[in-house]
Amino acid sequence: MAALAACVAATGCTNNPYPQTDRDKKVLYSSFYEAPKTLDPAVAYTTAEHVITGNVYDTLLEYHYLARPYRLIPGLAVSVPKAQDLPDGKQSYRFQLRPGVLFHADPCFPPDAAGRRTREVTAADLAFALARIADPAVNSPVIGSFAQIAGFGDFSKQLVELRRSDKAFAALPVHEQYAKVGGIAGVLAHGSHELEIVLSQANAQILYWFAMPFTTPVAWEAVAAYDGKDGRDSFADHAVGTGPFRLALYEKQYRFSLARNELWYGTLTANSDAPGAVFPSKIDAKDVAEGRIDPAYAGRHLPFVDRVTFHREREGIPQFNKLLEGYYDDGGIIKESFDAVIQSGRLSPAMQARGMRLDVTVEPSIFYVGFNMEDPVVGTPAGERGRRLRQAMSVAVDSRQYLELFLNGRGLPAQTLLPPEIFGFDGSYKNPFRQYDVERARQLLADAGYKNGIDPTTGNRLKLSFDTSATTAAANLQFEYLANSWRQIGLDVEINATTYNQFQDKVRRGAYQIFSWGWLADFPDPENFFFLLACENARSKSGGPNTAGFCNAQFDSLYHQMKYLPNDAHRADLIRQMLVILERERPWIELYHLEEFVLSHAWLVNSKPMGISYPAYKYKDVRPELRARLQTEWNAPLRWPLYLILCAIVVLTVPAVRTYYRERL
Amino acid sequence: MAAFFLRRIGYGAITLLGVLLLLFVLFFAVTDPDDIARKAVGERARPEVYAQWKTNHGYDKPLIINTGASGASRFTDTLLAEHYRRMLTFDFGRSDADDSPISRRLREGALPSLGITVPLFVMGLVVSVAVALFVAFFRETYIDRVVLVVCMLTMSVAGLLYIIAGQYLVGQLLRWFPISGFDPDPAVVARFLALPVLVGVLSGFGADTRFYRTIFLEEIGRDYVRTARAKGCGDARVMVRHVLRNALIPILTNVVVQIPFLFTGALLLESFFGIPGLGALTVEAIQGNDFSTLRTMVYLGALLFIAGQILTDISYALADPRVRLG
Numbered sequence: 004m005a006a007l008a009a010c011v012a013a014t015g016c017t018n019n020p021y022p023q024t025d026r027d028k029k030v031l032y033s034s035f036y037e038a039p040k041t042l043d044p045a046v047a048y049t050t051a052e053h054v055i056t057g058n059v060y061d062t063l064l065e066y067h068y069l070a071r072p073y074r075l076i077p078g079l080a081v082s083v084p085k086a087q088d089l090p091d092g093k094q095s096y097r098f099q100l101r102p103g104v105l106f107h108a109d110p111c112f113p114p115d116a117a118g119r120r121t122r123e124v125t126a127a128d129l130a131f132a133l134a135r136i137a138d139p140a141v142n143s144p145v146i147g148s149f150a151q152i153a154g155f156g157d158f159s160k161q162l163v164e165l166r167r168s169d170k171a172f173a174a175l176p177v178h179e180q181y182a183k184v185g186g187i188a189g190v191l192a193h194g195s196h197e198l199e200i201v202l203s204q205a206n207a208q209i210l211y212w213f214a215m216p217f218t219t220p221v222a223w224e225a226v227a228a229y230d231g232k233d234g235r236d237s238f239a240d241h242a243v244g245t246g247p248f249r250l251a252l253y254e255k256q257y258r259f260s261l262a263r264n265e266l267w268y269g270t271l272t273a274n275s276d277a278p279g280a281v282f283p284s285k286i287d288a289k290d291v292a293e294g295r296i297d298p299a300y301a302g303r304h305l306p307f308v309d310r311v312t313f314h315r316e317r318e319g320i321p322q323f324n325k326l327l328e329g330y331y332d333d334g335g336i337i338k339e340s341f342d343a344v345i346q347s348g349r350l351s352p353a354m355q356a357r358g359m360r361l362d363v364t365v366e367p368s369i370f371y372v373g374f375n376m377e378d379p380v381v382g383t384p385a386g387e388r389g390r391r392l393r394q395a396m397s398v399a400v401d402s403r404q405y406l407e408l409f410l411n412g413r414g415l416p417a418q419t420l421l422p423p424e425i426f427g428f429d430g431s432y433k434n435p436f437r438q439y440d441v442e443r444a445r446q447l448l449a450d451a452g453y454k455n456g457i458d459p460t461t462g463n464r465l466k467l468s469f470d471t472s473a474t475t476a477a478a479n480l481q482f483e484y485l486a487n488s489w490r491q492i493g494l495d496v497e498i499n500a501t502t503y504n505q506f507q508d509k510v511r512r513g514a515y516q517i518f519s520w521g522w523l524a525d526f527p528d529p530e531n532f533f534f535l536l537a538c539e540n541a542r543s544k545s546g547g548p549n550t551a552g553f554c555n556a557q558f559d560s561l562y563h564q565m566k567y568l569p570n571d572a573h574r575a576d577l578i579r580q581m582l583v584i585l586e587r588e589r590p591w592i593e594l595y596h597l598e599e600f601v602l603s604h605a606w607l608v609n610s611k612p613m614g615i616s617y618p619a620y621k622y623k624d625v626r627p628e629l630r631a632r633l634q635t636e637w638n639a640p641l642r643w644p645l646y647l648i649l650c651a652i653v654v655l656t657v658p659a660v661r662t663y664y665r666e667r668l
Numbered sequence: 669m670a671a672f673f674l675r676r677i678g679y680g681a682i683t684l685l686g687v688l689l690l691l692f693v694l695f696f697a698v699t700d701p702d703d704i705a706r707k708a709v710g711e712r713a714r715p716e717v718y719a720q721w722k723t724n725h726g727y728d729k730p731l732i733i734n735t736g737a738s739g740a741s742r743f744t745d746t747l748l749a750e751h752y753r754r755m756l757t758f759d760f761g762r763s764d765a766d767d768s769p770i771s772r773r774l775r776e777g778a779l780p781s782l783g784i785t786v787p788l789f790v791m792g793l794v795v796s797v798a799v800a801l802f803v804a805f806f807r808e809t810y811i812d813r814v815v816l817v818v819c820m821l822t823m824s825v826a827g828l829l830y831i832i833a834g835q836y837l838v839g840q841l842l843r844w845f846p847i848s849g850f851d852p853d854p855a856v857v858a859r860f861l862a863l864p865v866l867v868g869v870l871s872g873f874g875a876d877t878r879f880y881r882t883i884f885l886e887e888i889g890r891d892y893v894r895t896a897r898a899k900g901c902g903d904a905r906v907m908v909r910h911v912l913r914n915a916l917i918p919i920l921t922n923v924v925v926q927i928p929f930l931f932t933g934a935l936l937l938e939s940f941f942g943i944p945g946l947g948a949l950t951v952e953a954i955q956g957n958d959f960s961t962l963r964t965m966v967y968l969g970a971l972l973f974i975a976g977q978i979l980t981d982i983s984y985a986l987a988d989p990r991v992r993l994g
Contacts, residue, residue, distance in 0.1 A: 018839050020846035022856070038952070040766040142709055142717045163716055231767075239767065256776070257850055257944035314849055317939050317948065320832060321848040324840050328847070503957075507706070640843040659811045 016640045020330055026631045029308045032331050034316040038255045041239035044216040045135045045143040058261055058620050060219035060244035063098050068622045069283050072424050073527040073615055075214055078279040079104055094205045100126055100196040104268040107249040111228035121266060124245055126192035128220035133190050134181040138162055145217050153201045154188025178223035206567040211526030247306045247621040261311040269305055280305055294360050297608050307624035329634040333603040333610055341411040358605030364612040365596050367524040369420045372592040373551040378516050391451030393589035397436040399444035400488045402594050409481050414595035419582050420532045422596035426570040427529040427578035434586055444492045456493020464495035470515040472506035513543050527615045529578055530566050537562050553590035606630040676981050680974040687970040692751050695963045701727035707957050708764050726750055755967050765958035781933030781945030783861050788868040789930055800880030805907055822874030831940045834867040848942040864941040883918045887911045916987055924980045928972030
């Protein structure tokens with residue numbers, strides 16, 4: 004007890020985890036769960052990584068912060084380029100780079116005349132970034148997405164070949180290697196501020212990739228200096244970007260911090276009115292009415308906060324409790340507290356009394372059950388029987404109940420693979436095979452030749468295998484629910500839970516029947532969903548993401564027509580035809596589109612969930628005086644229990660001591 | 669005495685080599701290095717990326733016999749030899765998950781871990797021994813019974829519940845300490861370590877106190893205690909000078925074996941309180957299929973356990989000269 008009292012006294016008796024000196028500062032507090040593995044913009048792909056790379060690295064284009072459906076605006080580029088048709092069906096995009104854009108000050112640069120260790124970004128830095136994506140040694144997860152840039156694949160092959168055959172070449176720094184190979188033929192730097200991308204065929208969607216950190220300009224000096232050898236930092240841990248924030252602290256296992264970049268192009272006079280450097284002037288009335296956006300910020304220069312600090316929370320409960328204490332400015336809602344926070348679809352009175360705000364956004368995602376379309380029972384080889392079986396299983400799954408049971412209703416039951424805000428989504432469409440109806444499912448099963456689930460060839464219930472790659476108790480319950488949905492119509496479904504690696508091995512060997520998977524789109528285009536079912540991407544054939552192995556010539560033909568078209572009536576018609584094929588063929592049972600619930604405190608201003616894009620902290624602001632006042636009000640320590648415990652110990656001990664002295668002495 | 673120590677160290681070395689062999693079977697023979705590589709670089713990585721990754725991480729050699737080599741290299745240029753060499757020279761290589769040097773992660777994690785485990789160990793020991801002495805002193809009174817009930821209660825509660833309840837009660841309701849987090853700044857670090865240490869002390873209090881109480885009661889009933897009393901020794905002097913000193917052997921058994929594990933951190937406490945120590949590193953390695961880090965932590969755990977056993981034996985010998993004869 005004395006130790007406890009000493010602890011309470013020594014530590015200042017407060018649950019505030021932050022330094023008192025930061026109380027009145029414009030610091031935004033957030034948390035992260037998984038430590039970033041890499042900050043190399045060509046490789047970083049997870050949410051935790053993009054939280055940093057999306058704010059430290061600027062891109063040529065970016066998403067409008069408020070506009071929905073999503074719209075691209077210029078970032079480092081002066082404007083969003085238009086496609087220019089070239090002979091042989093080729094197409095090109097010319098990006099004009101803003102003048103005067105500087106890299107973060109970093110020791111990897113020699114000092115300039117003013118003594119600053121930085122330099123201006125040029126088109127060559129953008130070409131270097133694309134060359135790094137093409138370089139197989141970098142292992143960029145998006146290497147395939149740029150394959151349509153003319154000469155992209157050839158550049159990769161030449162690099163590999165030269166490194167293998169010429170040791171002197173392999174020993175050169177990478178930027179010299181790229182220069183020796185001659186760069187990517189379809190990536191042309193015209194002078195220092197113009198970059199031309201030549202595509203081997205039209206592809207309107209390529210622009211979205213220039214709104215992602217993968218294509219941010221990269222300084223060769225940083226890659227050369229931070230090679231991870233002889234005690235030097237690795238480029239994967241040392242970000243040198245151009246963004247509104249620089250990486251000020253990076254102890255990735257438990258905290259990192261982004262500080263305002265004083266050299267940011269938006270702060271420098273020449274570019275201060277660039278679209279990506281000012282808060283949008285056109286603000287939706289709904290955003291204002293719901294308290295999401297403060298209209299007084301319209302047209303103001305970005306960014307508003309001085310620092311964004313992230314602390315790691317490996318467990319959801321402490322993270323959520325700290326959010327309630329006011330030590331995080333916003334955050335999600337844990338399952339355990341969902342009913343206390345959300346009542347009848349709205350914030351509970353207790354949360355409202357704290358001035359909290361709830362934002363619900365449907366993520367551009369699809370979670371589904373897939374069939375192995377190469378399987379003789381559930382796949383294409385089973386013909387009409389297999390098709391009816393898949394339709395029956397699709398009708399037997401109740402997405403709404405699934406969402407209620409496992410996700411507190413945080414999802415939108417899916418009718419197709421396309422979520423809201425994606426071109427081609429039709430809110431009025433009801434998929435006839437996604438309306439839960441057990442009787443109809445039984446009928447469809449009987450039509451398939453499996454009356455009451457009995458396989459006529461064996462006389463027993465049709466045995467199916469549901470192969471899963473998660474072995475946690477919570478995940479198993481979800482799989483059990485799905486299996487029970489099919490068991491209720493007479494099927495004998497066995498769950499085969501394996502590790503991720505074992506599951507991948509099963510997929511490689513084609514030794515699976517039914518699986519469950521999810522997808523979060525890279526960019527807001529229907530192509531980024533339909534490609535998951537294109538035959539060219541079948542996992543068994545090309546190792547691609549089409550795990551179902553769905554191959555339908557008509558679907559593929561429509562997909563190739565639709566793939567690179569702009570969003571117009573013709574494209575919408577092609578999408579409708581593709582959806583009709585998927586409705587009938589049922590390679591997937593579309594379950595739901597995930598909804599993100601974000602709780603924000605009253606002092607957090609201009610926080611609008613981005614969904615498809617990256618958290619853009621340059622638009623957010625905090626009111627530190629309100630935060631400090633409410634934190635103090637909510638977190639005043641209670642000292643009386645300590646005194647009570649001390650008294651209880653004394654009360655318990657004194658009679659014993661008295662008795663001892665009376666009886667034993 | 670020297671022969672005794674050497675024998676114990678020899679046994680320890682043999683055990684360690686056996687542990688390394690077991691680790692090799694688990695991490696290289698049962699787990700396919702190709703699977704490890706695939707998990708690390710991604711399913712869709714190109715073959716040359718796999719190959720490079722396997723070379724960088726030392727997974728590119730044959731398991732036990734290198735048929736492509738000649739002479740001693742047939743056996744030395746293999747995964748088995750490399751595994752023994754690396755572990756015995758403490759060259760742990762790089763993390764399979766994020767490519768960072770494991771030795772750096774160990775260095776970074778050691779201090780936060782010790783920040784929890786050392787105060788937890790010392791406070792836990794002092795509190796348990798002091799309370800056990802106190803209740804032994806007041807044996808068979810209501811104090812003894814109340815403390816025993818409290819001990820039973822604290823032993824009946826799962827460790828995880830202490831953490832969640834501690835965070836809720838002390839962090840959220842009483843607001844004495846931060847619920848979680850860590851800051852290495854010496855001026856504030858105690859604020860972050862106080863709650864996990866208190867939770868740790870409380871969760872171990874029941875079992876330790878009962879154990880030490882039993883030892884003390886056993887000693888109190890011995891002849892030398894009666895003799896001391898008969899010679900006019902006071903109760904306090906009997907408890908501290910005679911009972912406590914003679915109870916040192918079983919206390920040492922319980923205590924010395926724990927000391928090496930102070931370095932491996934506290935798995936649950938670190939994970940829940942966001943302390944970036946070695947315990948959290950181990951949990952993360954398990955969750956993230958980071959085989960090289962996990963292998964290192966298992967090896968260090970085994971090494972420290974063996975060291976703990978040797979230390980215990982040595983402390984026995986020092987505390988009781990009869991032991992070395994055994």
